[in-house]
Amino acid sequence: MSISERLDTMRGNIPGCSLVSFGDLTTGLALRTSAGYAHKQDYLEDILQQAALNFAVSDALSAEGGSAGPQGHSVIVATPDEVRIFIRSEKCVSDVICCVCDDAQSVGQVAASAHQLFHDMVGGA
Amino acid sequence: MANPAETRQSSPSSTAHQLRSLLVRLAADPGDSYAKEQPAAGLLSALVREIDEVILPREILLLSDGRIVATVIASNRRLVDLRISDVSMPPIEGSPDDVARSYAQAISAIQERAGSVTLQRGGRAAQSTTSSSACSAQRLSDIAQTLGQQNLIEKFLNLSQAQALGWVWHQTAQAGQRQGGAEEVVSALERLGVLRSEIQSSKRVSRQLDHAKPSCTALFLAPDMMAIIATDHEDTLMMAIPQDKVLSVMSGWEACCK
Numbered sequence: 001m002s003i004s005e006r007l008d009t010m011r012g013n014i015p016g017c018s019l020v021s022f023g024d025l026t027t028g029l030a031l032r033t034s035a036g037y038a039h040k041q042d043y044l045e046d047i048l049q050q051a052a053l054n055f056a057v058s059d060a061l062s063a064e065g066g067s068a069g070p071q072g073h074s075v076i077v078a079t080p081d082e083v084r085i086f087i088r089s090e091k092c093v094s095d096v097i098c099c100v101c102d103d104a105q106s107v108g109q110v111a112a113s114a115h116q117l118f119h120d121m122v123g124g125a
Numbered sequence: 126m127a128n129p130a131e132t133r134q135s136s137p138s139s140t141a142h143q144l145r146s147l148l149v150r151l152a153a154d155p156g157d158s159y160a161k162e163q164p165a166a167g168l169l170s171a172l173v174r175e176i177d178e179v180i181l182p183r184e185i186l187l188l189s190d191g192r193i194v195a196t197v198i199a200s201n202r203r204l205v206d207l208r209i210s211d212v213s214m215p216p217i218e219g220s221p222d223d224v225a226r227s228y229a230q231a232i233s234a235i236q237e238r239a240g241s242v243t244l245q246r247g248g249r250a251a252q253s254t255t256s257s258s259a260c261s262a263q264r265l266s267d268i269a270q271t272l273g274q275q276n277l278i279e280k281f282l283n284l285s286q287a288q289a290l291g292w293v294w295h296q297t298a299q300a301g302q303r304q305g306g307a308e309e310v311v312s313a314l315e316r317l318g319v320l321r322s323e324i325q326s327s328k329r330v331s332r333q334l335d336h337a338k339p340s341c342t343a344l345f346l347a348p349d350m351m352a353i354i355a356t357d358h359e360d361t362l363m364m365a366i367p368q369d370k371v372l373s374v375m376s377g378w379e380a381c382c383k
Contacts, residue, residue: 046334053321053328058345060320061313065347072345078375079340080382104343104375 003121007034010113016102017110018082022117025052026094047098051075051086055093074111076104087114091122168236169229169269171244172197176204177262184247187232189239195232198250204228205259209235217258225260225268271358277339277381278360284377285364290350292364293318306365314363317352341378343371353378 001009007020011034014020019035021044030044058072070093075086083104089095097114099106168187175185179199187195198206207214207228217227236242282294291306293314304311339357346352351371353364355378366374 043334049328050334053324054342054344056324056328057317057321060324061317061346064316064320071348074345076343076371076375077340078342078378078382079338081338083375083379103379104372107372 003032003117004034006117006120007032010034010097010099010110010117011036013113014099014101014106014109016106017099018102019098019100021047021098023048023051023096023098024094025055025088025096028052030098044098047084047100048096050077050084051088051096051098054086055088055096074107076107078104085110087111089118090115091118095121168242168244169232169265172232173262173266173269175199175244175246176265177202182250184250186245186247187235187239188243188245189241194239194242195235196247199262200250200259203259203261204265207231214258221260221264222268224258225264226271228260228265229268277357278355278362281341281355281378281381282362282364284381285353285366285374288366288370288374289353289364290366292362294363295361296359310365313346314352314365317346317354318361318363321354339382341375343375 003022007022011017011020018037019033019039021030021033021035023030023044025048028045028048030041030048033039033044054075054077055070055072058075059070062071073088073090073093077084077086083101085099085101085104085107087097087099087110095118097110097117099110099114101110172185172187176197176199179185180201182198182200182205185197185199186193187197194209196208196211197204198208209231214227214231217224219227278294282292286292286305289306291310291314292304293311294303295318296302304314339355341353341355343351343353346365349368351366351368353362353366353371353374355362355364364374
């Protein structure tokens with residue numbers, strides 16, 4: 001199954017999920033996206049920037065706390081319109097899945113699906 | 126940028142509507158107009174309407190249980206003085222928004238202290254003061270709306286505080302900072318605030334995304350501990366919570382936004 005198909009499946013399986021995007025935190029590029037309707041590229045890049053900012057803060061705190069590597073691989077941002085759930089790969093920390101949902105309750109399901117996807121991408125499947 | 130009160134223009138239909146409303150209200154018994162309990166935003170809205178109709182210097186009385194708790198002096202559609210217990214507010218320094226915010230906060234505080242507050246038109250004011258502490262009805266109205274939204278953060282804090290290990294609330298520049306919880310947790314949150322500002326200024330972060338919208342972010346703070354950062358206009362609330370409380374706290378935020 002291709003990444004695009006995996007993202008489509010993920011979106012279909014998560015209740016209230018309207019968008020799933022696979023992106024790169026370093027470049028800020030949304031590489032593959034599955035969405036109910038077309039989103040502007042600017043929006044996709046903006047939410048990736050938001051993810052990058054928050055993970056950078058987490059990493060800075062981890063480093064100050066004496067941690068050997070990055071900790072905290074999930075970020076949730078809730079606005080009155082939507083909830084964005086960001087899950088990044090533990091092995092390749094620039095890989096990120098951005099999910100736009102109705103509420104934050106799906107974070108566990110988003111994290112499980114995202115980590116499975118990351119695992120399969122590095123040849124675990 | 127021009128003051129909205131100076132540039133506001135009315136269409137003929139809205140002028141007719143305003144005139145009709147004014148005539149209805151003038152015909153009503155003044156004591157009945159606001160003789161019911163109303164939230165601070167409602168009191169402010171009523172007061173703004175009164176001020177907006179005043180040209181010659183006039184007193185507007187704020188009553189609680191038939192007793193005068195404060196007197197507003199209005200002139201030329203502007204609030205020129207607020208006297209609480211017959212003492213005028215000290216001169217307010219800062220921008221016109223700061224002046225309006227100080228008045229709005231003082232009026233909200235009067236409402237909170239007194240409970241039910243009613244308005245009554247008073248007589249002509251003794252003198253027309255046009256101090257720098259005056260603010261237009263329109264600006265007071267704009268700020269009153271902002272104050273209503275700021276309550277979101279307070280509501281969220283009240284709802285979530287029991288689950289927080291510590292919290293720091295940066296309010297507007299005038300109001301300063303409030304905090305609570307364990308000292309080391311508060312220090313960690315203050316460090317989080319500094320780091321976040323530094324990283325935000327060094328990264329290309331879009332100003333458009335979530336512009337002017339309240340938002341709440343959950344991110345890693347320390348092992349088994351998450352940071353919650355809730356923002357609304359100039360207010361930022363940072364809380365530290367146990368990791369297993371994230372969903373409960375985020376649900377609380379969503380409930381507060383509804």
